[in-house]
Amino acid sequence: MEKNKHFLVGIFDDHDILLNAVKHVRKQGVKIEEVYTPYPVHFLEDALGYKRSFMPKAAFGFGALGTSLAIFFQTWVMGIDWPMIIGGKTHVAIPDFVPITFELTVLLSAFGMVGTFFGTQDLKPHKVPRVFDRRQSDDKHVMAIDLAANSLSEEELTALLKDVQAEEVNRKDFTDKENKGSFIEYVVDLFTNGVTESARSLNK
Amino acid sequence: MQVVSKVREPLVTGGKTYKDITEDICRPVEAAPNPRWLAAFGVSVLLLLAGGYYLGDMLWNGIGKWGMNKTVQWAWDITNFVWWVGIGHAGTLISAVLLLFRQKWRTSINRAAEAMTIFAVICALLWPVVHMGRPWIGGIWALPLPNTYGSLWVNFNSPLLWDVFAISTYFSVSLVFWFIGLIPDFATIRDRATTKMSRLMYGMLSMGFNGSAKTWMHYEAVSLILAGLSTPLVLSVHTIVSFDFATSVIPGWHTTIFPPYFVAGAIFSGFAMVLTLMIITRKVYKLEDYITMEHIELMCIVITITGSVVGIAYITEFCIAWYSGVEYEQYAFVNRMTGQYWWAYWAMMGCNVISPQMFYIKKARTSIGFIFFISIVVNIGMWFERFVIIVTSLHRDFLPSSWLYFNPTIHDVMSYVMTFGLFFTLFFLFSKYFPVVNMAEVKSILKDSDSKVYKSRRTISNDVLPEADRVPVEEQG
Numbered sequence: 001m002e003k004n005k006h007f008l009v010g011i012f013d014d015h016d017i018l019l020n021a022v023k024h025v026r027k028q029g030v031k032i033e034e035v036y037t038p039y040p041v042h043f044l045e046d047a048l049g050y051k052r053s054f055m056p057k058a059a060f061g062f063g064a065l066g067t068s069l070a071i072f073f074q075t076w077v078m079g080i081d082w083p084m085i086i087g088g089k090t091h092v093a094i095p096d097f098v099p100i101t102f103e104l105t106v107l108l109s110a111f112g113m114v115g116t117f118f119g120t121q122d123l124k125p126h127k128v129p130r131v132f133d134r135r136q137s138d139d140k141h142v143m144a145i146d147l148a149a150n151s152l153s154e155e156e157l158t159a160l161l162k163d164v165q166a167e168e169v170n171r172k173d174f175t176d177k178e179n180k181g182s183f184i185e186y187v188v189d190l191f192t193n194g195v196t197e198s199a200r201s202l203n204k
Numbered sequence: 205m206q207v208v209s210k211v212r213e214p215l216v217t218g219g220k221t222y223k224d225i226t227e228d229i230c231r232p233v234e235a236a237p238n239p240r241w242l243a244a245f246g247v248s249v250l251l252l253l254a255g256g257y258y259l260g261d262m263l264w265n266g267i268g269k270w271g272m273n274k275t276v277q278w279a280w281d282i283t284n285f286v287w288w289v290g291i292g293h294a295g296t297l298i299s300a301v302l303l304l305f306r307q308k309w310r311t312s313i314n315r316a317a318e319a320m321t322i323f324a325v326i327c328a329l330l331w332p333v334v335h336m337g338r339p340w341i342g343g344i345w346a347l348p349l350p351n352t353y354g355s356l357w358v359n360f361n362s363p364l365l366w367d368v369f370a371i372s373t374y375f376s377v378s379l380v381f382w383f384i385g386l387i388p389d390f391a392t393i394r395d396r397a398t399t400k401m402s403r404l405m406y407g408m409l410s411m412g413f414n415g416s417a418k419t420w421m422h423y424e425a426v427s428l429i430l431a432g433l434s435t436p437l438v439l440s441v442h443t444i445v446s447f448d449f450a451t452s453v454i455p456g457w458h459t460t461i462f463p464p465y466f467v468a469g470a471i472f473s474g475f476a477m478v479l480t481l482m483i484i485t486r487k488v489y490k491l492e493d494y495i496t497m498e499h500i501e502l503m504c505i506v507i508t509i510t511g512s513v514v515g516i517a518y519i520t521e522f523c524i525a526w527y528s529g530v531e532y533e534q535y536a537f538v539n540r541m542t543g544q545y546w547w548a549y550w551a552m553m554g555c556n557v558i559s560p561q562m563f564y565i566k567k568a569r570t571s572i573g574f575i576f577f578i579s580i581v582v583n584i585g586m587w588f589e590r591f592v593i594i595v596t597s598l599h600r601d602f603l604p605s606s607w608l609y610f611n612p613t614i615h616d617v618m619s620y621v622m623t624f625g626l627f628f629t630l631f632f633l634f635s636k637y638f639p640v641v642n643m644a645e646v647k648s649i650l651k652d653s654d655s656k657v658y659k660s661r662r663t664i665s666n667d668v669l670p671e672a673d674r675v676p677v678e679e680q681g
Binding site for chain 2: 034036037041050059082087118120134137
């Protein structure tokens, strides 16, 4: 089912002003949909009230899996499945297993964590992202407020954003279409509409 | 209130804005290839094809086409392998170790250095594979896969197998680290794209990244942990490569100093290659405001330190040989210095120990032409180091009747040339189609060094500012 979504978009020039603006706007009880910046702004996640990233836990979990797999496999191969005496060493020569165990720990930890990152943030080659303003990946910071999710009127929210030194306040309307197409559909869609949701709505 | 250093140079000069950064870095990607790029790319492809012909000929007719003999079985191929792996290490060092140490100067050079890592490791991986003679079989046998011979597994006690795991892990993790760093910049290019093809290409590469605060939060955590994982990884890789030698019984190889010595040598040669590439890149793409003299000077200092560590290692090896009381060990080292390969040994000493000491002189480490020259000298020296370790130890083995002198053939030379062709072809493609400087990271450090701050910092030496940026004397306060 398609549903239209209406946002108020505040454009900020400076990340310090943005940080203060986020704190102030939230203090007024306004729900911010999301903030977009061209580079990571430290402490923005705290200002928005996000929980700490769980990536360290994912990295540790996958790393531990790598360690266990490496030790288990080498012990099984050298000690049980095909025991051989090489260079006078015992079958299960633990010090010799250290390099490969280390490498597999790092490998699984890195790939597992990055996979978790892509999976949870829904990053994939044929993802059509929502871009509120093309300058959000260039030189501007963007604060998006969903009009339907707040009790304040559009005028009141505009005044609030101007109050917190937003350079511009624009309205942006999207057709909220879920991005569940296949890769082929993405390519076709790209050539007919555009690569971002913003471009799609512009073309429509 | 922002605290501003009056003594530190700004990391980005020229009073750049965020917009300027995007424009400057995206310009080469968005513009048509210039004739100089086309010429350089053409030469690289030519080297790749010419060298590829000789490598193909070697694979078709057998490894006898190389000059290796019954005594020197590891010659140019393993020399090249160790050398290329070493070249790659500076990339990870700049992106990972300097990130952990919060060195902000790394942001302008990390992207190209990481690319260099990837391409150098590809060139390195090629050597042990073709060294096997029949890579289509050997490449599979090196992996612990179930096979048709029953329960026959690879030997997990062997340093050569550790190498398989180390290099392939290093390559995969470096590739992931590099790609993760590129995603936000691909999104910037995607949002600026004007043609459908570039929208498709950069749209796919950017994975739908849109710079939301939540994604950035996880992204930063991922980057930091990848840096934390890569740091011991980079040390482990060259340590394991050194185990290939250190665990053997060949005089001149089995010393415990090899792991730190190899790692220092890798950083040394890697930084030299980064300097070579950065000096060209900043000139060709007019990036002098991003890759500043300060960046180059800091890299020269790293080269001097690691060059000194390598020099100490050379001397220590002699002491260990003398102290061991083993005459074979002692002979190996005296033979290196005075034997048939004395020229290679002294080339190594001159290039690696003496030349980087020039950077103690401020004038030397701020002269672009001289730095470029020394960076190439260091790379030549490091190739000779690998050659000296491998060939001089092997050409005099335990049986004097086997003693032989190694002479390279045209196939040895051209196979090596092919890897240069491969490396530069990949690097030129990268520099044309990918942003060579990490825009998102440079933007994140810009506020420290924007035009106002730049001017206020430089009031103490106003005369060195470009005329447009000079602050009137009465305003200097």
